[in-house]
Amino acid sequence: MLLRMASPIRRDGSSVHYLRKRVPADLTDKAVGVVLRVPVGDETAEVQVGRSGTIKVSLRTHDPREAKVRQAKALAYLDDVWRSxxxxxRRLTHREVIALAGEAYRHSKKTWESDPGRATLWNMLHQAALKWDPATAQREMAPYVAELLQRKALRIDDDSSARLAAALHEAFKDATALLERWGRGDYGPDLVEARFPEWKPIAPLRDVPLTVGIIALWTDWAKEARLANRTEKTIEEYGSLLRRFVDFLGHDDAASLTPEDFIRWKDRRLADGLSLKTVKDTDMSVFKSVFGWATENRRLTENPVPKLKLKLGKTIQERPKGFVLREALAILKASSSYVAAPRELPQTAMAKRWVPWLCAYTGSRVGEMVQLRREDVEQRGPYVVVTITPEAGPVKNKQTRRVVLHEHLVECGFLEIVKAAPEGYLFVAASDREKARGRIRAVKNRLCEFARSIVADERVSPNHGWRHRFQTVGGEVDASERVVNAICGHGRRDVSDDYGDRTFKAMATALAKYPRYDITQRVTEADDLAA
Structure with a gap:
């Protein structure tokens, strides 16, 4: 299955896309100084990992579609590097050694095919190579061995390295002889290339005891996940949980896992205070996904994850899931009068001022509003519209949607605030999507703390409470359920939802039915109960 990835980044003031990727935390120290040869189109980019642990590579294209294709290939290469x-x-088989030498031979042909240069130069190199003793050949071929291993993201043992150097020496002699012939104008058939098998690592025999790394399985799973529809956030969360699982086990051997290991993990997590729902919907879901993939792809002979039936009791609902009017007004009042704390980032203070209002009138997820950029807010005829897009940050259903803003937000001056803001993110101190990812989560946490300081009732989610309230009010004012769901970004329930568009006019009509939030209004608990 092929997965869609996050969009490549563009530098400020440039239309050229580039890749920015952090080295996994467990490899940060080990990777410093390592030279990578990242594939970019038909070429490679040489990058040395620095102490910052961040890899930045130009994708050398202005085309967004081509940039995504190139980024997928580059990320797959990096995953191979981390796994190795x-x-x-590893020890290379004899076939693999000859196949790698063939890769170098074909690369030489492709590089010099159109213009091989002077035949005398190639003859001189060929004659020199014929005189090398084994020690000289090892020394002369060492840079080519290193480059080839970097291109293929391989780590091999010393014996394999020596055998590869010897094979490259033979391929070098063959290549210089061919290029000499081309330089003389003889482009007759190449009878040498056929001796090299295709480079395709041969899997070890299954009857040989193997150690299959749990983290290595996740790395390979992530390569496929990244090319279909899993977000980087989800992939990293899976990796984080599996690393904690490895620490709990005290080993990284997936082949030795037993169902009892997962039961022990479940018991420990529950003893640590996690809910049965979290263990079932998060932990077991990760295990089933990664180890199920490993079994289907013949990386494991059988799936070690047991079929645990974790039955969840029906939750007793003691209050509405969303904010009641009194709570909503209290948060919005505090938001309207909010003054930045000492040393607080202006973007965070601005989020506390505006995001609660945006959520109150759109029912959007808090993260979707936190990641708004200046260019995502625009006037469309008589309507002010915000664009919620995966280009800015995570969107649950990975679909771009446009939402009309309630006229009260416009009257409160939100559009003027946006126009006066600099380019980029409104509520996050970041210049691009990669930098914004962690900071979006940080601002969401600050908003959670802000709301919780006002509404202390832990039975209502301090962020998600707005979505429930938006739906509740929509029902009270008889707004179109289909349009309300479209504004909120809820998935469509049946095939009938695929027919017809939810236009700006339809959204504006529905929102016009929503009463304005009057923060001067006094609402008591009794009023909420009566409602």
Missing amino acids: MREAP
Whole structure:
């Protein structure tokens, strides 16, 4: 299955896309100084990992579609690098050694095919190579061995390295002889290339005891997940949980896992205070996904994850899931009068001022509003519209949607605030999507704390409470359910929802039925109960 990835980044003031990727936390120290040869189109980019642990590579294209294709290939290469760094150096089979030498031979042909240069130069190199003793050949071929291993993201043992150097020496002699012939104008058939098999690592025999790394399985799973529809956030969360699982086990051997290991983990998590729902919907879901993939792809002979039936009791609902009017007004009042705390980032203070209001009138997820950029808010005829897009940050259903803003927000001056803001994110101190990702979560946490300081009742979510309230009010004022769901970004329930568009006019009509929030209004608990 192929997965869709996050969009490549563009530098400020440039239309050229580039890749920015952090080294996994468990490899940060090990990776410093490592030279990578990242594939970019038909070429490679040489990058040395610095102490910052961040890899930045130009994708060398202005085309967004081509940039996504190139980023997928580059990320797959990096995943191979991380996996090889986590695993012990491997021994190459004889076939693999000759196949890698063939890769170098074909690369030479492709590089010099159109213009091979002077035949005398290639003859000189060929004659020199014929005189090398084994020690000289090892020394001369060492840079080519290193480059080839970097291109293929391989870590091999010393014996394999020596055998590869010898094979490259033979391929070098063959290549210089061919290029000499081309330089003389003889482009007759190449009878040498056929001796090299295709480069395709041969899987070890299954009857040989193997150690299959749990983290290595996740790395390979992530490569497929990244090319379909899993977000980086989800992939990293899976990796984080599996690393904690490895720490709990005290080993990284997936082949030795037993159902009892997962039961022990479940019991420990419950003893640590996690809810049965979290263990079932998060932990077990991760295990089933990654180890199920490993079994289907013949990385494991059987799936070690047991079929646990974790039955959840029906939750007793003691109050509305969303904010009641009194709570909503209290948060919005505090938001309207909010003054930035000492040393608080202006973007965070601005989020506390405006995001609660945006959520109150759109029913959007808090993160969707936190990641709004200046260009995402615009006037469309008589309507002010916000664009919620995965280009800015995570969107649950990964679909871009446009939402009309309630006229009260416009009257409160939100559009003027946006126009006066600099380009980029409104509520996050970041210049691009990659930098914004962690900061979006941080601002969401600050908003959670802000709301919780006003509404202390832990039975209502301090962020998600707005979505429930928006739906509740929509029902009270008889707004179109289909349009309300479209504004909120809820998934469509049946095939009938695929027919017809939810236009700006329809959204504005529905929102006009929503009463304005009057923060001067006094509402008591009794009033809420009566409602």
